[in-house]
Amino acid sequence: MQNKVLMKGNEAIAEAAIIAGCRHYFGYPITPQTEVAAYMAKKMPKIGGTFLQAESEIAAINMVYGVASAGLRVMTSSSSPGISLKSEGLSYLAGADLPAFVVNVQRGGPGLGGIQPSQSDYFQATKGGGHGDYRMIVLAPASVEEMASLTVKGFELADKYRMTSMILADGTMGQMMEPVDLENLKVSKAPEKPWATTGTKMQRKHNIINSLYLKPEELEKGNIERYERYKIVEENEAMYEEYLMDDAEICVVAFGIAARVSKNAINEARSRGIKVGLIRPITLWPFPKAPFDKAKEHIKTFISTELSMGQMIEDVKLATDCKANYVLCNRVGGMIPSPEEVLEQIIKQNGGNK
Amino acid sequence: MKTTELLFSGFGGQGILFAGKVTAYKGLTENKNVSWLPSYGPEMRGGTASCSVIISDDAVGSPIVSHPDCLIALNLPSLDKYESAVKTGGVIIADSSLIERKVERTDVKVYYIPATKLANENNIPTLANMIAVGQMLKALNEYNEDTVLQALKKVVSAKHSDMLDVNLKAVKIGYEY
Numbered sequence: 001m002q003n004k005v006l007m008k009g010n011e012a013i014a015e016a017a018i019i020a021g022c023r024h025y026f027g028y029p030i031t032p033q034t035e036v037a038a039y040m041a042k043k044m045p046k047i048g049g050t051f052l053q054a055e056s057e058i059a060a061i062n063m064v065y066g067v068a069s070a071g072l073r074v075m076t077s078s079s080s081p082g083i084s085l086k087s088e089g090l091s092y093l094a095g096a097d098l099p100a101f102v103v104n105v106q107r108g109g110p111g112l113g114g115i116q117p118s119q120s121d122y123f124q125a126t127k128g129g130g131h132g133d134y135r136m137i138v139l140a141p142a143s144v145e146e147m148a149s150l151t152v153k154g155f156e157l158a159d160k161y162r163m164t165s166m167i168l169a170d171g172t173m174g175q176m177m178e179p180v181d182l183e184n185l186k187v188s189k190a191p192e193k194p195w196a197t198t199g200t201k202m203q204r205k206h207n208i209i210n211s212l213y214l215k216p217e218e219l220e221k222g223n224i225e226r227y228e229r230y231k232i233v234e235e236n237e238a239m240y241e242e243y244l245m246d247d248a249e250i251c252v253v254a255f256g257i258a259a260r261v262s263k264n265a266i267n268e269a270r271s272r273g274i275k276v277g278l279i280r281p282i283t284l285w286p287f288p289k290a291p292f293d294k295a296k297e298h299i300k301t302f303i304s305t306e307l308s309m310g311q312m313i314e315d316v317k318l319a320t321d322c323k324a325n326y327v328l329c330n331r332v333g334g335m336i337p338s339p340e341e342v343l344e345q346i347i348k349q350n351g352g353n354k
Numbered sequence: 355m356k357t358t359e360l361l362f363s364g365f366g367g368q369g370i371l372f373a374g375k376v377t378a379y380k381g382l383t384e385n386k387n388v389s390w391l392p393s394y395g396p397e398m399r400g401g402t403a404s405c406s407v408i409i410s411d412d413a414v415g416s417p418i419v420s421h422p423d424c425l426i427a428l429n430l431p432s433l434d435k436y437e438s439a440v441k442t443g444g445v446i447i448a449d450s451s452l453i454e455r456k457v458e459r460t461d462v463k464v465y466y467i468p469a470t471k472l473a474n475e476n477n478i479p480t481l482a483n484m485i486a487v488g489q490m491l492k493a494l495n496e497y498n499e500d501t502v503l504q505a506l507k508k509v510v511s512a513k514h515s516d517m518l519d520v521n522l523k524a525v526k527i528g529y530e531y
Contacts, residue, residue, distance in 0.1 A: 005508070006378060006390060032394060115394070176417045177375070177390040179382050257416070264415035338420055 004179040009147040009169060010035035012180050013103055014043070016151035017075055020187050022101065023049035024067045024074040026060040028082060031115045032171035033105035036077040057082040061089030061102075068098035069209040071196025073155050077103035079171075080121050081112055083129070090164055091130025095211025097195075097226070099158035101151070102136075103167045105174040106307075108334035116334025117171035117257060122311035125168045126285040133223050135230050137165035137237065138284040140255040144178035150282070152187055159190050161233055168284060170307065172257040172336070239282035240291050244270060248277030250349050251295050252329075253316050254305040255281050257336060262305045265342035274350045284312070292319035301325040301349045305342055308332060325349075357410035358494065359419045363436060364428030364449075366403045369483035372509065373426070374405035376521075377487060379505035381409035384498070389417040402431055424494060426486050427453065428469065447490045449482060465493050467531050473524065481524035488528020497529050 007015070014036045017025070025040040037053065044051035054060035060076045067074035078086060083104045093100050106121050108114040121129075125138045137157050139150040147169065154165040197207050213219040241259075244266060245251065254262040259280040269276045279291045295302075302324055304313035310328040317326055329345040331337045347354055362374045371392050381388040391406040406419035424445040427433040430453045433446075440446055442461045451468035467489045469482040491497040499522075506521050 004382060006375065006382065006388070171394070172391065172417065175392055175394050177378065178414070178417075179388060260414075261416040261418070267415070336418060338418075339416055 003181045003183045005182075006177040007144055007180050008035055008175060008177050009141070009144045010105065010174040011039050012144045012148040012182070013077070013151050013167065014039035015182055016148035016185060017101065017155070018043060018047065018049070019182060019185050020073060020152045020155040021190060022073040022075050022155065023047070024072060025050065026052050026054050026063040026074075026076050027078065028054055028057045028060050030079045030082045032107060032117075032174050033077050033079045033103065035174065036103060036105075057085035058089065061086040061093075064100050064102075065089060065093055065096070065098060068093065068100045069096070069197050071193035071198060073101070073159070073190060075101040075103065077105070079105050079107045080109050080118065083121060083124065087124070087130040089130075090136065091132050091134060092211050093164050094130070094134030094136070094226075095132060096209050097162040098164075098209065099162050100164045101154050101158055101166075102164055104169070106168065106170045108332065114334040115171065117307060117336060118332070118334060119168075119170055119256060119258065119307035120309070120311065120332060121168065122284065122306070122308055125166055126287070126315070134226070135163070135233075135285055137161070137163055137233060137286075138168050139165060140168050140282060140284050141173060142256050142259045142280060142282075144173070144176065144180050146282075147173060148180055148182060148185060152185055156188055157233075157237060159193075161229055163229075163233070168256070170257055171334075234286040237283060238286045238288040238290065240288035241278075241280040241282060242291050243278040243280065245277035245279065245291070245295065248275050248295075248299065250274070250276040250301050250303065250346060251299040252276060252278045252303045252305055252342065252346070253281070253312065254278065255284060255312070258305045258307055261337055261339050262342050264339035265346060268339065268343050269346045269350075272354060274346060274353070276346050276350075281312075287315045287319060289319055292316070296320040296323060299324055301327060303327045303329050303342070303345055303349060305329045305337060307336060355411045357408065357412060358424065359422050360407040360409070360424050360426065360490075361404060361419045361422035361436060361439075362407065362426045362428075363402065363404035363432035364483070366401050368403070368428050369480065370403040370428065371405050373483040373487050374407045376484070376502070376505050376509050377490075378407050378409070379508045380498075380501050383501045383504045383508075386410060387412065387414050389414045391417045391419075402429070404432070424490060426490055428482065428486060429453065430455070433457070445490075445493050447486055447493060449486060463493065465489055467528065469528065472527055472531065476523070476527060478520050478524055481520060484521050484524035485528035485531075488525040489531055490528075491525070492529045499526075
């Protein structure tokens with residue numbers, strides 16, 4: 001307990017980013033992620049870093065583009081409507097193969113929506129949002145501890161693959177406090193970035209950071225190379241947690257806060273003798289295939305618990321060849337399914353046997 | 355294996371979030387798993403504040419407390435809103451100086467304490483919240499002066515270290531009531 005302090009998820013992200021070597025933060029306030037910016041505003045000036053509240057989300061993401069071009073660890077954070085504004089920048093970052101770290105503490109949508117927790121930006125994060133063929137590494141923490149550890153991981157993966165990695169959290173994860181031990185966070189050194197625009201000192205050719213390729217042959221080549229890199233990410237970086245899956249006949253699939261709620265329901269169902277387990281994707285892209293390869297052999301029904309109208313459920317179907325039964329257990333608009341609602345669905349799928 | 359789910363609720367400014375934070379830190383000091391989740395939604399704009407605190411021997415599942423083992427209600431709207439949510443056999447701590455009515459449920463244990471009045475009488479008018487915490491720890495049989503003090507040290511910032519003693523005093527007043 002000695003090293004553990006209580007921190008809000010948003011603050012844990014900010015402190016972990018600093019530990020990971022991020023010294024440049026650009027943002028624009030929006031509930032429920034404002035604590036990230038507030039923490040950075042307080043800390044960055046004290047450690048020689050830059051905190052800048054930009055004039056808009058669009059300005060902030062383009063400042064990220066600038067610092068990333070210079071090869072430094074950089075981040076921005078926002079919530080759903082703000083991420084929509086940043087999406088043009090996310091596409092440009094991908095087109096220029098720049099490493100960046102972005103946080104989305106989701107709130108209900110569409111439009112300005114509300115300020116309560118949501119997971120309805122799953123499609124936006126995992127399938128694009130900006131234009132063009134590109135991917136982001138999408139990390140879905142389910143505790144304050146993971147808000148911190150996945151932030152470090154996010155910076156490392158971004159550098160390793162020259163991609164944007166995004167934390168896809170929600171209002172609950174951002175606002176809740178849990179014990180976290182930041183002193184034991186392990187950070188690997190940032191790799192060399194020979195491509196960065198750091199000044200030639202007249203000793204090398206210019207590095208050019210750009211996403212405009214008017215010759216289609218060149219643009220096609222860049223896209224294909226990028227997707228070869230994405231394939232390596234898919235093969236190596238998928239993360240997930242399995243819970244009570246060995247003898248399960250029903251499988252709940254959930255991430256973030258939905259996974260926390262589902263665990264309560266699963267524990268209750270288990271105490272009633274129902275064989276149910278959980279697969280919790282930790283990376284939403286790459287979507288973890290391995291646990292589903294195993295699960296599809298013995299699972300009759302997958303229950304996708306989401307704070308959306310059913311977005312991740314499509315990936316669950318794809319990962320299991322659409323061969324099982326699929327049920328959506330959801331609440332939207334800032335509502336969160338209760339453990340009782342998930343339990344009710346589990347019981348229903350168990351043939352109504354309580 | 356024991357899990358205690360607590361719901362603190364009252365007006366904004368009564369120190370609801372602070373009381374929850376001290377309680378969570380007390381659990382952490384005792385090597386329990388804990389979570390703390392504030393309300394931050396539109397209800398906050400209406401002047402009420404609440405927070406969910408869970409203290410458990412196991413890993414904490416959902417941090418959202420919808421059926422508390424113990425409700426700490428520091429105003430009438432809080433009691434009106436959450437009385438029916440408390441678990442059967444659970445506990446309600448009510449600030450009887452601000453809540454004139456009685457609890458209607460008969461399947462819960464109720465502890466009325468005039469926390470706001472006691473705070474005023476003891477010249478610590480901002481600490482009705484901690485008086486309620488003292489009464490809560492007594493009701494739940496969880497009072498431990500040492501861990502309460504350790505928790506306060508974590509929550510009360512170094513700048514305001516003079517506030518440590520009065521906070522502890524408030525908890526004691528609540529415990530001894």
